[in-house]
Amino acid sequence: MCFVNFLLGLLTLSIYRFWARTNVRKHIWSCVHINGEPLEYTGRGIELFKGALFVFVVFGLPAVLLIAGISIAYGPEHPAIGAVQTLFLFIVSLLWGAAVFRARRYQLSRTQWRGIRGWLEGSATTYSLLYFGSLLARGMTLGWITPVMSINLQEKMLGGMRFGSMPFRFKGRAGPLYPAYAISWFLTFAVFIGIAIALGAAVAFLAGDDLSAALGDFFAEKEQPTEEQAFKIGVFFAGIAGFYLLLFLFYPIVWSIYAAREMAVLAGYTSIGDARFRLRTTTGSMIGLTIGNILIWVFTLGIGGPYVNQRLVRYLCDRMEIDGKVDVDNIRQSTAPLSTMGEGLADALDVGGL
Amino acid sequence: MASAIYFDGLSAAEHKVDVVVTANGLRLDGADTPSQLWAFRGLEPIERFHPHRPFRISHKSRPGARVILSDDTLITDLIAHAPHLKGGFHMKAVKRIAGWTAGSLAVTALGAYLVLQLAPSYLAFILPDSWRNRVGQQIEMSLTEGARQCHSTEGDTALAAVVARLAEGNPDMPPITVRVYAVPVMNAFAMPGDRIVMTGELIRQAENADQVAGVLAHELGHVTHRHSEAQLVRATGLQLLLSLLTGGGSDTIGSIAGLAAILNYSRQAEAEADDFAVEAMEASDVDPMALRGFFEMLLKQEGKPSTGAFGKITSALNTHPGTEDRIDKIHPLPAGHAIRPVLSTAQWQALRNICKS
Numbered sequence: 222m223c224f225v226n227f228l229l230g231l232l233t234l235s236i237y238r239f240w241a242r243t244n245v246r247k248h249i250w251s252c253v254h255i256n257g258e259p260l261e262y263t264g265r266g267i268e269l270f271k272g273a274l275f276v277f278v279v280f281g282l283p284a285v286l287l288i289a290g291i292s293i294a295y296g297p298e299h300p301a302i303g304a305v306q307t308l309f310l311f312i313v314s315l316l317w318g319a320a321v322f323r324a325r326r327y328q329l330s331r332t333q334w335r336g337i338r339g340w341l342e343g344s345a346t347t348y349s350l351l352y353f354g355s356l357l358a359r360g361m362t363l364g365w366i367t368p369v370m371s372i373n374l375q376e377k378m379l380g381g382m383r384f385g386s387m388p389f390r391f392k393g394r395a396g397p398l399y400p401a402y403a404i405s406w407f408l409t410f411a412v413f414i415g416i417a418i419a420l421g422a423a424v425a426f427l428a429g430d431d432l433s434a435a436l437g438d439f440f441a442e443k444e445q446p447t448e449e450q451a452f453k454i455g456v457f458f459a460g461i462a463g464f465y466l467l468l469f470l471f472y473p474i475v476w477s478i479y480a481a482r483e484m485a486v487l488a489g490y491t492s493i494g495d496a497r498f499r500l501r502t503t504t505g506s507m508i509g510l511t512i513g514n515i516l517i518w519v520f521t522l523g524i525g526g527p528y529v530n531q532r533l534v535r536y537l538c539d540r541m542e543i544d545g546k547v548d549v550d551n552i553r554q555s556t557a558p559l560s561t562m563g564e565g566l567a568d569a570l571d572v573g574g575l
Numbered sequence: 576m577a578s579a580i581y582f583d584g585l586s587a588a589e590h591k592v593d594v595v596v597t598a599n600g601l602r603l604d605g606a607d608t609p610s611q612l613w614a615f616r617g618l619e620p621i622e623r624f625h626p627h628r629p630f631r632i633s634h635k636s637r638p639g640a641r642v643i644l645s646d647d648t649l650i651t652d653l654i655a656h657a658p659h660l661k662g663g664f665h666m667k668a669v670k671r672i673a674g675w676t677a678g679s680l681a682v683t684a685l686g687a688y689l690v691l692q693l694a695p696s697y698l699a700f701i702l703p704d705s706w707r708n709r710v711g712q713q714i715e716m717s718l719t720e721g722a723r724q725c726h727s728t729e730g731d732t733a734l735a736a737v738v739a740r741l742a743e744g745n746p747d748m749p750p751i752t753v754r755v756y757a758v759p760v761m762n763a764f765a766m767p768g769d770r771i772v773m774t775g776e777l778i779r780q781a782e783n784a785d786q787v788a789g790v791l792a793h794e795l796g797h798v799t800h801r802h803s804e805a806q807l808v809r810a811t812g813l814q815l816l817l818s819l820l821t822g823g824g825s826d827t828i829g830s831i832a833g834l835a836a837i838l839n840y841s842r843q844a845e846a847e848a849d850d851f852a853v854e855a856m857e858a859s860d861v862d863p864m865a866l867r868g869f870f871e872m873l874l875k876q877e878g879k880p881s882t883g884a885f886g887k888i889t890s891a892l893n894t895h896p897g898t899e900d901r902i903d904k905i906h907p908l909p910a911g912h913a914i915r916p917v918l919s920t921a922q923w924q925a926l927r928n929i930c931k932s
Contacts, residue, residue, distance in 0.1 A: 229672070229676070234901055236679050236683075237679075238677075259622075272727065277818075281651075281818060282815075285814065285815055285818045286815070287816060289811040289815065291701070292811070293706055293710065293807060293808070293811060294703075294705075294706040294709065294710075295706075295708050295709060295710075296709060296713040298713070334587070335582050335588075335641075336583065336584040336585075336586040336639045336640060336641045337580030337582075337584075337586070337587045338588065338640070384587075385586075385587060392721070451849070515813055548586065549587045549589075550586065550587065550588035550589075551586070551588075552586060552587040553585065553586050554584060554585050554586065554639060573653075
């Protein structure tokens with residue numbers, strides 16, 4: 222399915238992606254069984270397409286036209302373009318939370334179990350502002366406020382979820398998240414410095430002491446570098462590329478520690494009816510999952526992306542338990558209206574997710 | 576008759592029902608379920624059918640309601656009456672996918688034609704002059720970055736005389752500005768805002784003033800047809816199309832350096848400029864064979880190693896493909912026209928020396 226989706230995406234110049242995503246979701250949802258009954262994804266590709274088209278017309282098109290207009294009228298390096306781009310970047314980061322929220326709402330409204338569909342109660346605007354605020358706060362505290370903001374955001378997200386007439390509840394403190402956060406944070410720091418020292422030593426060993434002179438000449442675009450200088454410059458840039466590559470590989474692994482803990486704690490804070498969720502995610506298994514996913518992603522050049530998503534869902538479902546009784550028979554159908562458009566903003570901003 | 580599980584789409588409660596396939600559809604009966612008939616048309620599979628596995632179906636007229644069948648005989652019987660439930664790989668699905676693919680390709684092709692072919696040639700003529708000037712100026716500055724502009728009193732006069740001569744036969748000619756830069760690569764450019772830039776090397780290698788007039792007439796063709804403005808609109812349109820496809824933004828002319836790339840015209844544009852040049856030369860009694868001679872010189876040099884690149888200016892040898900075909904289209908002045916030289920020998924010498932000050 223991954224490959225067919227990829228092929229049709231090429232043929233239709235990526236427009237098929239909405240139908241591809243729908244097919245992937247249908248498959249992943251149907252693999253999730255709760256008490257013997259599977260989840261069912263009832264969304265349609267055309268809904269995603271319409272949503273994306275709508276957002277493009279009201280949001281993307283004016284931006285592109287404005288920038289194109291300015292670059293034709295005043296040239297492509299006019300400062301006004303930078304100003305417009307900054308403005309749109311600002312608007313995008315303001316809307317990011319709303320995109321996440323509305324995407325979740327759409328997906329829940331298209332998720333059925335025993336004939337009853339889900340919903341996400343609450344205001345996308347409120348969530349969006351909270352999300353934007355949390356971005357700012359995280360920046361200002363070097364990330365240390367992340368667990369608190371995460372709890373706040375999930376209170377809106379998980380606490381707003383409905384299954385038919387039955388609400389999910391979310392309540393808990395951020396405290397238990399901090400030990401894992403601290404480990405990930407300091408490990409990131411250590412890995413960063415470790416990679417820098419290791420690669421720095423390697424570059425220094427290979428390129429020797431004339432490197433700075435060779436680089437100075439290179440950036441000043443003086444004369445043609447000698448073969449030896451060219452080698453040194455090559456080693457230098459290979460070192461920088463290696464740094465980013467290693468960081469790119471290690472970052473998700475290091476943060477798996479926090480991710481595993483966060484998921485388990487957030488699930489533990491969530492309940493529906495008289496039943497409480499329990500998610501047995503562990504650091505080791507999460508790191509294994511992450512490494513496997515990185516390998517799949519790299520070796521299929523991204524085509525295996527849906528498979529990566531499925532692995533994550535399977536991992537979560539295998540470790541998810543619901544303790545307690547839910548009075549299923551008394552859950553009534555959701556009365557929330559079904560929109561005909563889905564997730565346009567999420568597609569435009571490429572917020573990720575399934 | 577077989578038993579099945581039924582969800583009514585109103586509550587999450589599970590109901591046991593008896594199901595039977597009748598001539599009109601699937602009949603459902605249960606202790607706490609009102610008797611109902613699900614017509615064959617409108618039945619939809621929730622998941623793909625697999626033998627010996629529970630089969631979930633819904634009906635278009637009953638949103639949310641689900642029946643889960645597990646009796647193999649009944650499922651076989653039902654599929655015999657409603658073969659569309661089996662789904663899978665059948666001609667109808669293939670045709671539909673092919674249809675949608677062809678349709679979206681056709682729409683994209685039409686959009687691409689409108690945005691990249693039709694719109695640029697119209698929009699190029701309604702762009703405000705101030706816009707064209709500004710962008711032209713930026714491209715000229717970027718392209719000739721670091722090069723000296725060539726001036727000499729006699730040389731400027733001679734250049735003006737060439738332009739004036741071409742204007743003689745073309746009263747509708749736009750008011751062009753022509754500048755010569757001391758660049759060691761042979762080339763000439765037409766830019767937005769009725770600008771033409773020539774390299775000193777081109778004048779140096781030209782055999783006579785008529786050849787320079789021919790090149791100028793060719794660039795004048797680009798200016799008159801507003802090819803560079805059209806390219807500008809085209810590049811913007813491409814950006815628009817890409818952002819439509821990817822849903823986000825993308826950059827094609829994100830910098831002036833990228834903008835300079837729009838001066839690479841299509842063959843069709845080159846042919847239009849050639850046709851214009853020949854007509855303009857005829858109308859001004861300039862020998863079109865001079866342009867032909869210039870192209871032949873380019874062709875002869877094609878075998879030689881290229882003169883290389885100066886900054887962003889590459890040699891005309893690299894940027895003008897298909898020279899042979901273009902040469903064949905240039906014919907001598909028709910009968911009734913008497914060739915008059917464009918410049919006197921003294922003027923030609925002055926023009927040749929324009930970069931030598």
